[in-house]
Amino acid sequence: MIKHYQKFILGGLALTAVALNAYIAVPNDPVFNNLDTSVSPGTDFFKYANGGWLKRNPIPAAYSSWGIGNVVSEELRDRLKKINEDALAANASKGTITQKIGDFYFTGLDTVNIEKRGIDPLKEQLALIDEANDINGVLNAAAVLTTTGTRNMIGSRVGQDAKNSSKMMLQLGQAGLGLPNRDYYFKTDARTTKIRTDYTTNHLPAMLKISGYNDDQAKAGAESVYKIEKFLADSSRKLEKLRDPYANYHKMTIAQLNALTPDINWNTVFRSLELKSVDSVIVGQPEYYRALNTALKTFPASDWKAYLRWKLISSYASYLNNAADAESFRFSGKVISGRKEQLPRWKRVLDTENGLMGEALGFLFVKEYFPVTAKQRYTDMVEAIRQAYREHIAKLDWMSPETKQKALVKLNGIHPKVGYPDKWKDFSTLLMDRESYAGNVMRARHWAYMVNINKLGKPVDHTEWGMTPQTYNASYSPSNNEITLPAAQFTIPGVKDSEIDDAVAYGYVAASTIGHEITHGFDDEGRLFDAKGNLKTWWTPTDSVKFTKRANMLADQFSSYVVLDSLHVNGKATLGENIADLGGIVLGIDAFKKTKQYKDGKPINGLTPMQRFFLGYAIGWLGQERDEALANQILTDVHAPGFLRVNGPFSDVPEFYEAFHIKKGDRMWLAPDKRVKIW
Template structure:
């Protein structure tokens, strides 16, 4: 294999071991073999780029989707499984050591005999606490306690950075308490929503019978919960309405909060939440709490006990006996996401061990599985993307010099957390036992909650990570003006043991990752935060108006996309991700243009550099999902379905039109005046 530029050679030596023999292994090029050449790239680039892979890899019965995320996830899960099994085999590991905790947690999840024998006993003390409620005061205090162990009844609560004072941690109260998650499930009148409500009530009845109620009592309980949750949903905002950081920021004194909810003694609830002293709170949706104040009194204590028991068991259903776990799967996985069969138990427990103890597993992962130099190479790509972003901002024809200066300053201050953290969270206080799976999950939930609560009253730790290095994902945090790209983002399926060419590196890691996350700092939400992460308007009025018109154009564009017959993408709810996708693919391409591969017009698999770049971007979102999962995504997710994360942005990019000869009459063709250009 010939490597024709210094960048590729340096990356190869830093990341991968490869044979120097003249007789090299012949590899398939996934960009070539993934395609479905029966599809016109100008009609549906998503299926042109990935359809061949979809035909060879149907969605497993244990999954709601399949694609690049599942492929990489399987690789990481196999590595984590190895960590878990090795740890579990060492029964002599020092008590309190990372190895002991990982091994015993995994072993407890695999011990189905102990789990079956325990039944609901792990929740017995908490269920008794719920049963002891006598009035509104003890009701609210118990709700507060349930939040500390990972449940989330009645409302949402957390400690986080004050949006307008990013150096300070604040108390946030928001809407919540819905078993179906999104408020629209309770009110939409289409056949699918009606079916889900019907199935939800059946699920509630089944769960209460498994909790020990007879059929009649279980039916009454299900009716009560559906009615109570529907009342909570009536006071909840729609998904798109939650995107406005100004309207969802309502700071008030504790006295003002109490005055708006006279039935709730927050001065007593807060200590149950772990807060002993508070002066102000930030209420996301004040109307929700006014409604909650009425609901607290309009339902009997018996009704509330029923709801709280349900919320508790629902929270921990996956960690209880087989009958409860399977019933939970039947509704939340099969009905809502179309998954027909549970994953093998080892996969479920590996994923849960990683979810609970990922901070500990990450330390082993970085040492044992991460290619050397990954952190440095990811940072190199990220900085290259930031450089071309600055060039783009300087050349914008719609933005004034005054706003450009501030945008460039904010861009320069974006912190890049790449690879893995320099310091790990201290989980030494967590006690894990080999024969207590549900109790172990609850112990970690309690530790996580306490870790969050301790932030209140203390300075913000801007070095903290919100993801593990083995998590194939990334994020932008507006309050810190930072992006986080975990180490495993260096993985590209099909290039194990060898270096991807720059088109792939910049299409996937550059465009869909770094470019995407940086653009979040300048999307409809992120653009409202300054360089220090404060919710503060740094735009001129004229520039803000121009930007808003551009965001309206992308909303209108995505509102027309129809993933399922009669179901359209919610352009308002998804606009931030759509803006980030568009910005990401543009910036990734600009950075790629600076590489030798592009400059030398190097063809690989007979693809031009431009074609390889856009095919690589398509590879980044190679995901096909079941109809049920797509429907749920449209309803409750701020991300567009994968098909339109590819086709949507590319429809706006002239270089894509040129690379694949997109012309009038092709379904993806847009007249130039209709193409959206933002960053």
């Protein structure tokens, strides 16, 4: 260990001299073991913190990216595999969770039956499409397909009214595209052009042929599909424009909606969507639905049949025969994401099962893998972050007392969901058998659809979770003013929770997860919602101007980062996440400063407590992406690439400069007047 310590010092990190007899050596150290000391922390902190791990862990062929989330997912899959194999062998009574899990897993692995059935599981839906000979028939087919999870030009769901969070309402948003988003139809750079060419000349014809078309029909159908999609894309909003909750809120009566789209009878469409008692709807992007109305008149029924056939086959390709599955992966996996090969089938089946009935798996998962002590540790950490936020608000020099008071009310009202639900979903009405994999997926999708639409007109269920306990992610809900922190999100692979020191835990969890999610309640979008989750003005106009000025500085900072080729980060689209990252870090620092470890100041493996905090945060974004996936992320994702979620906000934080002796001339150094401070 002394040998490693000497190498660590020589690697260019300026540390306070530590006597060897005061040196604490920890072998299973998740931050020390990841270091690349050939990189100076002032040059590229992300590579310094994570470079050792990245060199040892190249991206596997079956993945478009590889990082800590993947490693956690691999551990979780192994655990879920055991749960499924036990269910498979249990011969459980019909209707039990064990029977449903076992039967789903059985059909997913039964490739002989899947291949034998071909596209037969879709025959009823294909027949419905074939009968669509006019606008009403097209809309009816699209609506029915929606109920079993085939996404198409109707983008409907039931969710909370942004201006009355106690009410569940029908929402309509832009939809209908086959490429990842509208920019793929119009950007002319070589990378995007190549993807678009493959889509139109190879992928669409191949999938339509698999759906039952002959060569001529498939070629003509592909042209029809692309014409419709490009027409809809032209009236679809850009990524950054979708982040303005006021601009994407248009409440209408059904009469007003019918007037917006005079060729669409929405009362009839809603019946096909199995909706009851719809008196009003929130339309996110009215111009999209005006364009859809025009498209329904402009393009003949034969074009729409090809479009709906394509939507159906693409939605179910992964659950059908090898021809459909392989072509779907070739385009989505290889061309879009840069993956070289598919995951093993059992992993794909588990991932599908997790998406469809993950909470049923989660119930079994947490009993075995998430101890009560861990739940309590992170529940306490939420309160430590909340207290740090209170103190930050009190000290703000740019916010008025009036807005501060309301901000504290909102902060105190944030409800944390930690680890797993107190009330679990009821899967008793979900039917599973051993007949058909695609059939099981279809029933599960319809079950989930009915769960969603049956919320219409009912009180909001604040006990419901939007994530499963085994999900490596977290979230903030503006309408509920709550954060959701699944059990898996606290996991550092290969290290027991009891072995993680507070410095690392406060960086990895308190800053990058808890502080991040709480700050979302006060980012450029979340701040527009009040303590009860309603879209409502509660800031003074002067405070809003001051906030926006600071937020724009952060947007400009991130827009200056070049990621790949000529692709820059979209600072406006990623602004909410970047505000949350910066807020989480400064809150995590102040919460950590109150811990015994920080006050004792004892280094571990030559790293001071504050250095370990920053390294712990960096673990949260440990990973690397293929160029294809990175390009796709820049165009479609509101999150900046992981390495910039470390290097970007750290350059704004004074404690980072102090901990690692960052000086003028270092690449990580920002001039003091350029450093952003919001919360």
